[in-house]
Amino acid sequence: xxxxxxxxxxxxxxxxxxxxxxxxxxxxxxxxxxxxxxxxxxxxxxxxxxxxxxxxxxxxxxxxxxxxxxxxxxxxxxxxxxxxxxxxxxxxxxxxxxxxxxxxxxxxxxxxxxxxxxxxxxxxxxxxxxxxxxxxxxxxxxxxxxxxxxxxxxxxxxxxxxxxxxxxxxxxxxxxxxxxxxxxxxxxxxxxxxxxxxxxxxxxxxxxxxxxxxxxxxxxxxxxxxxxxxxxxxxxxxxxxxxxxxxxxxxxxxxxxxxxxxxxxxxxxxxxxxxxxxxxxxxxxxxxxxxxxxxxxxxxxxxxxxxxxxxxxxxxxxxxxxxxxxxxxxxxxxxxxxxxxxxxxxxxxxxxxxxxxxxxxxxxxxxxxxxxxxxxxxxxxxxxxxxxxxxxxxxxxxxxxxxxxxxxxxxxxxxxxxxxxxxxxxxxxxxxxxxxxxxxxxxxxxxxxxxxxxxxxxxxxxx
Amino acid sequence: xxxxxxxxxxxxxxxxxxxxxxxxxxxxxxxxxxxxxxxxxxxxxxxxxxxxxxxxxxxxxxxxxxxxxxxxxxxxxxxxxxxxxxxxxxxx
Numbered sequence: 001x002x003x004x005x006x007x008x009x010x011x012x013x014x015x016x017x018x019x020x021x022x023x024x025x026x027x028x029x030x031x032x033x034x035x036x037x038x039x040x041x042x043x044x045x046x047x048x049x050x051x052x053x054x055x056x057x058x059x060x061x062x063x064x065x066x067x068x069x070x071x072x073x074x075x076x077x078x079x080x081x082x083x084x085x086x087x088x089x090x091x092x093x094x095x096x097x098x099x100x101x102x103x104x105x106x107x108x109x110x111x112x113x114x115x116x117x118x119x120x121x122x123x124x125x126x127x128x129x130x131x132x133x134x135x136x137x138x139x140x141x142x143x144x145x146x147x148x149x150x151x152x153x154x155x156x157x158x159x160x161x162x163x164x165x166x167x168x169x170x171x172x173x174x175x176x177x178x179x180x181x182x183x184x185x186x187x188x189x190x191x192x193x194x195x196x197x198x199x200x201x202x203x204x205x206x207x208x209x210x211x212x213x214x215x216x217x218x219x220x221x222x223x224x225x226x227x228x229x230x231x232x233x234x235x236x237x238x239x240x241x242x243x244x245x246x247x248x249x250x251x252x253x254x255x256x257x258x259x260x261x262x263x264x265x266x267x268x269x270x271x272x273x274x275x276x277x278x279x280x281x282x283x284x285x286x287x288x289x290x291x292x293x294x295x296x297x298x299x300x301x302x303x304x305x306x307x308x309x310x311x312x313x314x315x316x317x318x319x320x321x322x323x324x325x326x327x328x329x330x331x332x333x334x335x336x337x338x339x340x341x342x343x344x345x346x347x348x349x350x351x352x353x354x355x356x357x358x359x360x361x362x363x364x365x366x367x368x369x370x371x372x373x374x375x376x377x378x379x380x381x382x383x384x385x386x387x388x389x390x391x392x393x394x395x396x397x398x399x400x401x402x403x404x405x406x407x408x409x410x411x412x413x414x415x416x417x418x419x420x421x422x423x424x425x426x427x428x429x430x431x432x433x434x435x436x437x438x439x440x441x442x443x444x445x446x447x448x449x450x451x452x453x454x455x456x457x458x459x460x461x462x463x
Numbered sequence: 464x465x466x467x468x469x470x471x472x473x474x475x476x477x478x479x480x481x482x483x484x485x486x487x488x489x490x491x492x493x494x495x496x497x498x499x500x501x502x503x504x505x506x507x508x509x510x511x512x513x514x515x516x517x518x519x520x521x522x523x524x525x526x527x528x529x530x531x532x533x534x535x536x537x538x539x540x541x542x543x544x545x546x547x548x549x550x551x552x553x554x555x
Binding site for chain 2: 303306308309310312313316336340341343344347348349352355356358359361362
């Protein structure tokens with residue numbers, strides 16, 4: 001019999017509804033995984049086992065009395081530790097926050113509780129979400145579940161390691177330049193960055209208020225869809241596959257090679273710097289999608305090469321503004337790398353910040369123009385597989401070494417700038433290392449994105 | 464009082480010879496700014512900040528040279544002459 005900790009959220013919900021599984025049993029299975037792997041992978045900063053057991057018992061009592069809160073009722077999950085959970089510390093992975101205890105739940109946590117979620121704990125992250133590897137955390141680095149000498153990506157690295165190993169069926173993370181999609185891609189998960197502003201970020205420690213997005217890390221597109229629906233105020237019951245509505249027509253057409261969808265691969269820039277394994281997985285994914293009936297072409301995003309220069313001054317200036325008082329009062333409490341990156345933001349002239357915001361307008365219009373012509377953009381989520389912890393550079397397919405941070409952000413940060421919804425779903429693992437790779441899909445609206453992502457998921461990995 | 468053309472550009476940018484002088488002034492401004500920033504980093508006992516400032520300086524020089532600074536209209540600038548071509552399908 002399958003360990004319930006390995007179930008998808010939607011499958012677990014079905015078992016719970018059929019009373020073939022209890023929330024207490026499911027939660028205990030996840031807590032057992034935390035006991036087994038949590039410390040080894042340094043995935044959690046705080047485990048709220050008492051809270052989780054109480055919530056699971058309540059979910060079972062409610063279900064026994066005929067109350068059904070929907071597909072999240074009784075499902076154990078985790079929160080990235082910059083999301084407020086009343087009565088627990090929100091460390092943001094930093095000693096700067098020592099002694100902090102959240103007085104109230106973030107609104108998204110209220111929504112999760114009302115939907116019946118079971119909160120297992122708070123996961124490790126790159127300090128203040130200011131990094132892509134999870135190496136700079138006051139609590140030590142989280143580690144990759146498949147190869148602990150490697151990074152699980154970041155900044156939501158603990159969340160990704162947790163979900164991959166059954167320490168909860170999903171996690172809620174944040175994404176300022178790719179921090180949901182990057183760890184999801186390198187750990188073989190589905191990571192959704194909704195459109196900007198769709199999921200409230202109140203009660204979440206900010207990095208860059210104009211770039212921050214909140215969203216789920218999950219095992220399947222349907223699981224991410226359920227969580228997105230609940231995080232945006234729904235109850236998850238209308239999600240195809242999660243309720244009574246079943247699969248939609250688009251997904252059924254994938255099986256017969258008749259998915260009438262159009263996609264654009266944005267090139268150059270986005271395909272210029274890839275590791276050989278990622279290029280091979282991406283090409284194989286495109287071939288499978290074409291076989292499922294997708295029409296796929298290429299087109300240029302004219303200003304894509306300016307993305308890093310637009311992103312950098314915005315993220316560091318907004319971060320520096322929020323951290324100004326603590327940088328002055330207790331700068332030594334930050335990890336050295338994060339402190340320096342935040343300090344850099346103090347040297348961005350206002351006129352250049354405005355030039356960067358103008359650049360965002362241009363990029364947004366260009367992405368909109370491409371999406372006027374196709375249902376989605378397709379590109380790798382990451383140009384590389386999970387890097388070794390401590391690596392400063394990684395080799396690309398031409399043998400040239402490139403900086404880890406720049407490469408990890410290279411394909412994701414554009415869509416934080418434009419605000420378009422983007423998702424990473426697993427592609428075939430890299431041939432030489434067996435490490436996961438992610439396919440990134442971008443669309444105009446999140447609900448449309450989830451629908452086409454589900455069709456792509458079926459085409460790539462089956463039902 | 465300075466006005467603007469129909470595209471919303473400040474009208475002084477439209478005068479012959481002015482853009483080059485503006486670019487030179489902008490470059491000198493960044494030279495001065497980052498010279499100050501490096502001294503300030505030393506003064507604040509953060510010498511390790513200086514390599515990061517070099518990266519920021521490069522990004523800002525790129526931003527100041529970007530073509531949208533000549534046309535502040537927030538409209539797409541679609542180029543079809545880039546390597547890689549454009550064989551995107553029409554929406555079904």
